[in-house]
Amino acid sequence: MKSLIIYESKFGNTAKLAEKIAETLGSQAVKADKFEEAMLEGVELLIVGSPVWAWNIAAPVKKILKIVEAKSLQGVKGGAFDTGFANKLAGNACKKIDKKLRKAGLDIVLEPMHFIVDSDKGPLKEREIERAINWVRNIH
Numbered sequence: 476m477k478s479l480i481i482y483e484s485k486f487g488n489t490a491k492l493a494e495k496i497a498e499t500l501g502s503q504a505v506k507a508d509k510f511e512e513a514m515l516e517g518v519e520l521l522i523v524g525s526p527v528w529a530w531n532i533a534a535p536v537k538k539i540l541k542i543v544e545a546k547s548l549q550g551v552k553g554g555a556f557d558t559g560f561a562n563k564l565a566g567n568a569c570k571k572i573d574k575k576l577r578k579a580g581l582d583i584v585l586e587p588m589h590f591i592v593d594s595d596k597g598p599l600k601e602r603e604i605e606r607a608i609n610w611v612r613n614i615h
């Protein structure tokens with residue numbers, strides 16, 4: 476299955492998860508500023524990851540989701556994750572990304588997943604990398 480992971484990351488924590496997920500799936504992780512629309516060609520599984528910024532999806536990811544929504548990705552499998560604080564009041568991005576992917580016609584095969592950082596710069600809470608690997612391990 477050809478997969479693509481698109482992510483934003485200011486301090487490297489979301490990048491770390493995206494790279495691990497890509498490695499687990501034998502696919503490629505692309506940071507938002509390196510993304511090109513042509514990369515979506517033939518993709519069968521699209522995973523989008525974002526840090527939570529001000530209770531929302533990071534702006535560079537929002538921009539890509541607009542491109543994704545404008546394409547016909549009916550039947551492409553999809554999933555969303557984010558990184559942010561443990562406190563639920565700090566909001567999430569994964570459920571918002573999930574909603575946009577559904578709107579774009581993707582077939583969501585992963586529960587939107589929130590991975591926890593201890594502060595703005597990280598680090599990721601212990602065992603979040605393992606949790607990310609397990610999150611994608613059983614996709615088919």
Ligand SMILES: Cc1cc2nc3c(=O)[nH]c(=O)nc-3n(C[C@H](O)[C@H](O)[C@H](O)COP(=O)(O)O)c2cc1C
Nearest residue numbers: 484485486487488489526529530558559560565595
């Ligand atoms: C401008 C800004 C706004 C943020 N707002 C939130 C927020 O509303 N909720 C939250 O949980 N974390 C928030 N954070 C913390 C980020 O989610 C955290 O920096 C991120 O998970 C780290 O991922 P990265 O290393 O990939 O950038 C914010 C961080 C920045 C820089």
